[in-house]
Amino acid sequence: MEPLSPRFRQALKEVHPGLTDAEIDRYEELVVARFQIDPDREPERLSEIDRQREELLRTRMPRYREVRQRLGQQA
Secondary structure, eight states: OOOOOHHHHHHHHHHSTTOOHHHHHHHHHHHHHHHTSOTTTOHHHHHHHHHHHHHHHHHHOTTHHHHHHHHHHHO
């Protein structure tokens, strides 16, 4: 997975006042961790990472998908 671009990170912070780089970094860490887990061997761990990732999106970046879509259309 490629890191989120500076442009995307800035757009996230613009639509989510108070969002920090550390929170965005944490989201990226969770996404990377998700793809390093074998779902057949560690389904509970995968579920926990997904739960944490979704919680972070819900509480700190609820417009993440909207920003992703908007910037994807501008590319």
